[in-house]
Amino acid sequence: MFKSNLLCFFAKAILDKKLKGFENMSFAEYLIFMKENMFIVESNKKFKKETDVTKPFFGKITLENLSTVGKISVATVSFSLNKNAAVGTLKLVFKK
Numbered sequence: 548m549f550k551s552n553l554l555c556f557f558a559k560a561i562l563d564k565k566l567k568g569f570e571n572m573s574f575a576e577y578l579i580f581m582k583e584n585m586f587i588v589e590s591n592k593k594f595k596k597e598t599d600v601t602k603p604f605f606g607k608i609t610l611e612n613l614s615t616v617g618k619i620s621v622a623t624v625s626f627s628l629n630k631n632a633a634v635g636t637l638k639l640v641f642k643k
Contacts, residue, residue, distance in 0.1 A: 560610065569643075585641040592635035604629040611636070618643045 558577050561569045572580070598604055606628035613622045622639045
């Protein structure tokens with residue numbers, strides 16, 4: 548479920564035209580792109596307490612760094628969910 552939420556974050560950033568190099572991508576194109584071209588290569592997560600996912604909770608996902616070389620991009624994302632119940636960073640690699 549967490550990967551899906553994170554990929555939704557990227558979908559919003561792409562659809563809002565906030566990621567350089569993806570300004571002309573439609574939502575349908577993003578869904579295909581996400582399925583075939585985006586990989587989590589590093590995951591550092593800490594869970595301090597259990598989160599009941601059947602109830603609403605808040606969190607923050609931040610794009611810390613985005614670098615692109617040719618057709619390969621690397622994004623570092625940090626997150627804090629449910630009053631720091633789950634915190635960490637992820638490194639994503641995706642190709643255009």
